[in-house]
Amino acid sequence: MTRRALPALAVLAATIAAAAPVRASSRYSLRGEGEPVLPFTAQVRAMGGAEAASGTPGIGTNPASLALADKTRFHGSWLTDWVRTEETLPAGVAVRKEYEGYVPNLGLVFVAPGRVRLGTGLLVDRRIDGRIVRDAATPDGQPYRQVFEASGNLLRVPLLVARDAGAVQLGAGLDFVLGTSEIRWRNDFPSGTAFLDSDDRDETGAWGVAWRAGVRVPIGGRAAVAAWGLWPGELSGHRRLENEDPQDTTSAVEIDFETETASRMGAGVELTPLAGWRVAADWTREGWEDVAAPRSVGTFVDVDRVSVGVEWTGSSGSGLRQPVRAGFRTEPLHTLDAGGREIRETAFSAGTGFVFADGRGQFDWFVEYGRRGKQDESEYFEQFVRLGISLTGFEEWSGRRPPETDTDDW
Amino acid sequence: MPCPPAPPAAPARATLVLVLCAAAFGLPACGTKGDDTLGVSLIEDRGDRKAVRFAAMAADSGTAFQSDSQAGDPATAPTLLVTARPGYLARALLRFPNSVLPGGVTVDSAMVVLPYRDGFGTTSFSLAVHRVLEDWTEASFPPDSFPAFDAVPAVTIDVPFPEAALDTFSLSLTALAQAWSDDTTANFGIALLPAVAETGELAMDARESTTPPRLTVHWTAAGADSSRNAVPSADLYALGTTPGFVPLSGQPRRVTIARGLAARSFLRFPWADPGVRATIHRAELTLHGDAALSSSNGFAIGVRRVAAPPWNGFSTDVDPTVRGIRNVVADEDSVVLDVTDVLIGMLDGGNHGLEIRASDERPDTDYLRFHGWDTESPALAPTLRVWWTSGDLLEDAP
Numbered sequence: 109m110t111r112r113a114l115p116a117l118a119v120l121a122a123t124i125a126a127a128a129p130v131r132a133s134s135r136y137s138l139r140g141e142g143e144p145v146l147p148f149t150a151q152v153r154a155m156g157g158a159e160a161a162s163g164t165p166g167i168g169t170n171p172a173s174l175a176l177a178d179k180t181r182f183h184g185s186w187l188t189d190w191v192r193t194e195e196t197l198p199a200g201v202a203v204r205k206e207y208e209g210y211v212p213n214l215g216l217v218f219v220a221p222g223r224v225r226l227g228t229g230l231l232v233d234r235r236i237d238g239r240i241v242r243d244a245a246t247p248d249g250q251p252y253r254q255v256f257e258a259s260g261n262l263l264r265v266p267l268l269v270a271r272d273a274g275a276v277q278l279g280a281g282l283d284f285v286l287g288t289s290e291i292r293w294r295n296d297f298p299s300g301t302a303f304l305d306s307d308d309r310d311e312t313g314a315w316g317v318a319w320r321a322g323v324r325v326p327i328g329g330r331a332a333v334a335a336w337g338l339w340p341g342e343l344s345g346h347r348r349l350e351n352e353d354p355q356d357t358t359s360a361v362e363i364d365f366e367t368e369t370a371s372r373m374g375a376g377v378e379l380t381p382l383a384g385w386r387v388a389a390d391w392t393r394e395g396w397e398d399v400a401a402p403r404s405v406g407t408f409v410d411v412d413r414v415s416v417g418v419e420w421t422g423s424s425g426s427g428l429r430q431p432v433r434a435g436f437r438t439e440p441l442h443t444l445d446a447g448g449r450e451i452r453e454t455a456f457s458a459g460t461g462f463v464f465a466d467g468r469g470q471f472d473w474f475v476e477y478g479r480r481g482k483q484d485e486s487e488y489f490e491q492f493v494r495l496g497i498s499l500t501g502f503e504e505w506s507g508r509r510p511p512e513t514d515t516d517d518w
Numbered sequence: 519m520p521c522p523p524a525p526p527a528a529p530a531r532a533t534l535v536l537v538l539c540a541a542a543f544g545l546p547a548c549g550t551k552g553d554d555t556l557g558v559s560l561i562e563d564r565g566d567r568k569a570v571r572f573a574a575m576a577a578d579s580g581t582a583f584q585s586d587s588q589a590g591d592p593a594t595a596p597t598l599l600v601t602a603r604p605g606y607l608a609r610a611l612l613r614f615p616n617s618v619l620p621g622g623v624t625v626d627s628a629m630v631v632l633p634y635r636d637g638f639g640t641t642s643f644s645l646a647v648h649r650v651l652e653d654w655t656e657a658s659f660p661p662d663s664f665p666a667f668d669a670v671p672a673v674t675i676d677v678p679f680p681e682a683a684l685d686t687f688s689l690s691l692t693a694l695a696q697a698w699s700d701d702t703t704a705n706f707g708i709a710l711l712p713a714v715a716e717t718g719e720l721a722m723d724a725r726e727s728t729t730p731p732r733l734t735v736h737w738t739a740a741g742a743d744s745s746r747n748a749v750p751s752a753d754l755y756a757l758g759t760t761p762g763f764v765p766l767s768g769q770p771r772r773v774t775i776a777r778g779l780a781a782r783s784f785l786r787f788p789w790a791d792p793g794v795r796a797t798i799h800r801a802e803l804t805l806h807g808d809a810a811l812s813s814s815n816g817f818a819i820g821v822r823r824v825a826a827p828p829w830n831g832f833s834t835d836v837d838p839t840v841r842g843i844r845n846v847v848a849d850e851d852s853v854v855l856d857v858t859d860v861l862i863g864m865l866d867g868g869n870h871g872l873e874i875r876a877s878d879e880r881p882d883t884d885y886l887r888f889h890g891w892d893t894e895s896p897a898l899a900p901t902l903r904v905w906w907t908s909g910d911l912l913e914d915a916p
Contacts, residue, residue, distance in 0.1 A: 138560055195556045204553040240557035244565070246905055247572040254569065256561050293568045295907050297799065304858065306797035306907040308568070349910045351795040361794070363912065404563065446559035473538050487559055497538055 133208070133237035134480060135193050135488045136451060138258050140405050140443035141369065141396075142289075147213045147231035147264070149183055150498035154459025154474035155417020156435025158388035160376025161324055161334035167215045167227040167266050169374055169392070170322035170336035171279025174225040174270035177217045183500040184214045191492040196484050212496075227268040227281070234262040236289055244295075250303065253296045260289030260312075262369065268320065277324040285340055285369065286315045307352035314345030314367050330380045337373040342366045370394040370411075370442070384423060390415040396442040405443055409450065413439035417457075433474070434458045441480070445487035453480045455492075470500040567908055570799060571792075574903045577785040577891035579871075582767040582774040583831040584781035588757040589879035593656045596727040597635055597881045599755045599778070600645060601719035602712035603813075605763035606778065606883050609664055610722070610755040611654060613707025614733045618748035619695060621702040623737040628695030630708075631686050632722045633729040636882055637679030638815060639718020646671040646713040647689055649697070650706040654752075661758025667709040674713055677720055695735055707752070721882045725750045757883070769811060771890045773900065775819050777876045778883030784829050785891060786871035787902040789864070795909025801861035802854050803842065803872065805888040806898035809849045814884035816847035818877040821855055823863045824870040836873050837863060843877045846886060853888070861904060 137143035147168040152159045160170040165177040186209065193204040215229035240256040268281030291310040297303035322336030345367050350360040374392035381387065392415070396408035417435035422428040434457065441451040455478030463470045473496065480490040601608040612630075619625070637643050648667040672694050677687050691708070698705040712718070723729045734747040757778050766774045766781045773783040785803075792798075803821060820840035828834075842855035860872065874888075889898035 135557060135560075138557065193556055195558065197558060202553055202556050204556045238557070239554050240561045241554040242558070242561050242565070244569060246570045248574075248903075250570075250572075250905065252570055254561060254565060256557070256564060256568075293564065293907075293910075295568070295570050295797075295799065302856065303800045303905065304797065306570075306799060308795065308797070308907070308910050310910045347912075349795060349912065351797055351909055361912070446563070471535060488556070495538070 133189075133235055134191065134490055134492075135195075135204075135238060136441055136443065136445070136480060136490075137236045138238045138240075138256075139445075140401065140408060140441075141399075142234040142236035142260065142262065144411075145212050145232045145235055145261075147233060149185055149213070149215075149500065150459055150472040150474045150496045151433070151461055151470075152417075153476065153494075153496055154433035154435060154457050154472070155388055155419060156390075156415040156437040156455070156457055157413075158376060158378075158390040158415040158417040158435065160322070160336055160374050160390045160392075161332045161378040162376070162388055163332070163378060163386075165217050165225070165227070167217065167229050167268060168213070168231060169390075170324060170334050170376070171227065171266075171268040171270050171281050171320055172277040172322040172324040172334060172336065174217055174227045174268055174279050175223075175272050175277035175324070177219055177225050179502040180217065180219050181500055181502050182214075182216045183498055185212050185496060185498040186210075187212045187494060187496040189492060189494050191490055194483065194489045195487070196489075223272050225270045225279075227270070228266055231264040231266065231283075232261060233264050233285075234287075236260040250301070251298065252303070255292075255294040255296060257292040257294075258289065260287070262287040264318070266320065275326050279323075279336075280319075280321040283318040283320055283338065283340075284315065285318050285343060286313075287343065287345075287369070288313045309348075309350045309352060311348045311350070312345055314343040314365075316341050316343035318369075332378045333376070334378075335373070335375045337371070339371045340369050342368055368399050370396045370399050370408075384421045386419040386421075388415075388417045388419075394442065401443075407444070408442050409440060409444065411439055411442050413437065430460045430462045432458075432460055437478075445481065447487060449486060451481045451486055454478055461498075468502050470502070471497070472500070473497045570905055570907055572903070572905050573789065574901055575787050575789060576896075577900050577902070578788045580773065580783060580785040580891040580900075581829060582769070582772065582781060582783040582890075584765050584767040584774070584776060585779050585832060586759070587779065588658065589778060589780040592658055592754040592756065592880070594726055595754070595880045596724050597755075598632075598710065598722045598724045598731075598753055599719070599757060599882060600643075600710045600712055600722075601638075601757070601778075601883055602716045603638065603719050603883055604717065605759055606719075606757065607661065607712075607760050608719075608755050608757040608778070608883070609661075609712075610710040610753065611650060611665065611707055612710070612731060612750045612753045613650070613654075613705065614748050615751040616698070616702050616705055618733060618746045619699050619735050619737065620739065621699055623699050623739040623744075625692055625696040625699055626736040626738055626743070628691045628733065628735045630689040630691055631732045631734070632689065633686050633727070633731065634677065634679065635721040635723050636815060637677065637718060637720050638813075638882065638884065639679070639716075641718070642676040642678040643718045643720040644674060644676050644713035644716045645720060646711045647673040647675075647691070648709040648711060649694055650709050653706055656752040656754050658754070659756060661756045664756055665706065665709070667711075671711075671713070672708070679720070691733075699737070707750075719882055725753050766885050769887060771893045772808060772811060773805060773874055773888040773890050774885060775874055775876055775887075776883070776885035777817060777879045777881060780832075780876065780879040781885060782832075782873055782875040783890070784824065784834070784871045784873055785900055786824075786869070789861075789869050789902065789904060791869070792865070792906050793908055793911070796865060797907045797909070798858055798861045798865065799905040799907065801856070801858045801902065801904045803857045803874075804901045804903070805853045805855070805874070806900075807846070807848070807850050807853065808887045808889055811887040812848045812885060814848040814886050816845060816850075817881070817884050817886070818843050818845045819853070819855070819874060819886065820844070820877040821857050821860050822873045822875065823860045823867065824873055825867055827870045829871065834873070840875065840877050848886065857902075
């Protein structure tokens with residue numbers, strides 16, 4: 109039944125994704141380099157995103173974890189965001205609610221000969237998205253509407269290799285980093301007023317390479333520690349400023365530029381203290397203070413993300429065969445709010461999953477509730493609920509015996 | 519062999535998957551419930567630079583100038599002008615093709631219908647029609663070299679303007695047509711002149727217009743009646759000045775715009791460069807009329823951008839297209855011209871001033887005056903009002 113339903117679900121997902129609104133990003137994503145999108149599977153997200161020392165192979169953080177893959181696997185995730193944003197204004201509290209659905213990651217881990225593991229995929233790393241509309245009037249009283257729109261994302265395409273070295277897992281590789289953004293400002297006058305509208309666009313695209321390396325060290329049979337880092341080089345970018353005035357075709361300017369994004373390093377631990385229990389914790393630092401911030405932002409702040417998760421899998425006699433996962437995550441945003449205050453994001457998560465098709469597939473899901481900012485104090489107070497699913501397929505690649513030669517005589 | 523019973527967890531698991539997937543995929547399709555006004559601080563930060571700006575300014579310099587020769591090419595003008603306004607003299611010529619009338623016939627009637635375009639004066643216009651005595655070509659020539667014509671008018675009529683309903687008026691030229699038939703080599707057409715003591719002006723549609731003059735001839739040949747009609751094979755007018763001419767541009771403190779002998783004015787406003795990629799939402803030039811110093815039934819005026827300094831009368835480098843064209847009547851207190859396109863041109867080409875002129879300088883000798891940049895009534899000085907948005911700058915990196 110599940111096997112028959114999956115293609116239909118995939119078609120349903122693609123159809124809805126094409127029609128879905130894409131406006132549920134954090135309002136804070138409009139400041140700085142956007143909102144982080146944690147590129148983990150639902151299994152990891154359910155445990156707060158603690159992955160570095162995990163026994164589950166993944167391509168999001170520590171490449172050393174790939175060495176634990178015993179089968180070639182591919183995975184894809186779907187994430188639905190619901191966000192409720194409050195902005196406290198002199199006239200009262202304005203509230204905004206939005207849904208959004210998207211694919212945050214796709215991954216492929218390939219088991220190569222010689223205990224080598226290869227990993228690649230597509231990771232949505234950050235995203236910018238939002239639209240602000242405000243009614244305004246010119247100094248002499250002509251009414252018009254200001255429309256600010258921003259969109260963009262930062263994608264990573266990793267090419268990773270990992271291998272066991274004794275009991276230790278080692279991994280390294282590189283991420284192709286691709287960032288795009290478009291910031292648009294329009295001043296729209298009511299039709300019939302003989303005023304022309306303005307439409308200014310600031311488009312950027314940049315790409316570069318980030319180097320990644322990691323190690324995972326099992327300690328005894330019940331613990332493992334890990335560390336990893338990601339060091340991006342300079343991103344080569346192209347920027348285009350354009351005034352969309354159809355009567356003015358000479359003012360667009362295009363320049364090449366160099367930019368940078370934050371380096372990352374992380375450490376993690378995984379414990380299996382009791383049978384059926386697994387505990388993981390991660391600390392990740394994103395070095396944003398070394399990145400030059402645009403004038404409109406002023407300064408970036410380093411991000412220290414702490415993730416903790418626990419998983420319990422009942423014994424065969426417990427009646428509950430699916431693992432139960434729960435997690436917690438907290439981190440500051442890399443930009444300050446309009447008042448120069450730190451904005452902290454805190455989230456609680458839970459989830460579970462199961463295998464199907466005789467172990468050739470795995471379905472995981474998680475739900476997460478979180479908050480950004482402080483009510484009545486921060487620029488925005490946001491609450492979000494995320495529902496995510498991941499589908500993982502396993503394939504044991506082995507040499508197939510050639511068909512036997514038919515030797516029967518006629 | 520009976521099928522083994524299905525594991526009891528399988529239906530529940532499939533249902534769970536479907537519910538989760540439906541929720542995950544379905545929620546985004548619930549549609550937006552967004553209030554896009556959230557983000558006051560952010561849009562205010564950027565709005566300091568990206569809000570629409572407005573400036574109203576008075577001109578800081580200006581000048582007027584007038585041509586001493588006829589505006590445009592009268593051979594291709596869509597009008598024929600006859601005038602005796604003080605200081606001016608305009609006379610028109612028309613010639614119909616010989617083919618319209620065979621030689622040696624008896625002309626029963628010949629009627630020229632002239633489409634009325636405009637007139638200026640306090641009474642009807644007295645028009646004298648003379649037979650032209652020498653050949654001429656449809657090309658511009660000095661007013662004092664007008665072709666010789668019969669000193670005695672063939673016809674003199676009063677054109678009863680101003681009458682809104684007047685579309686055409688007619689000239690009976692039977693005797694003249696008979697003379698052309700008698701000697702087909704002597705058809706040099708007719709000259710239209712202001713009659714003696716006339717001080718007004720009459721404008722008619724020329725053959726280049728959509729309603730050209732028309733000659734209709736009826737004649738008798740070999741006992742049979744025939745008729746033909748034709749439009750002129752050539753027509754033009756020559757405009758010059760008389761000894762009483764006073765250049766219009768000599769009026770101080772005024773913007774002067776004239777047709778016929780074209781007068782134009784330059785104005786410059788101290789508008790600062792709004793920077794690259796700025797958008798001009800709207801620009802308006804307001805002129806305040808001086809009816810006492812104007813002489814016009816009204817005409818359309820417009821603006822061109824001065825492309826490069828210096829101002830040098832008709833030799834000044836200006837954009838080819840007249841923009842912001844608007845019809846102006848003589849007693850209009852103020853006129854607002856839409857000069858948005860002109861200001862857009864200034865974004866790339868610089869602010870070297872505006873040329874204010876008639877959009878068509880050929881039809882008549884009307885002129886308009888507006889208070890100038892240095893008028894004795896500062897409240898009536900020309901005003902430029904501009905609404906714009908600054909462009910994005912490279913240093914404002916995203």
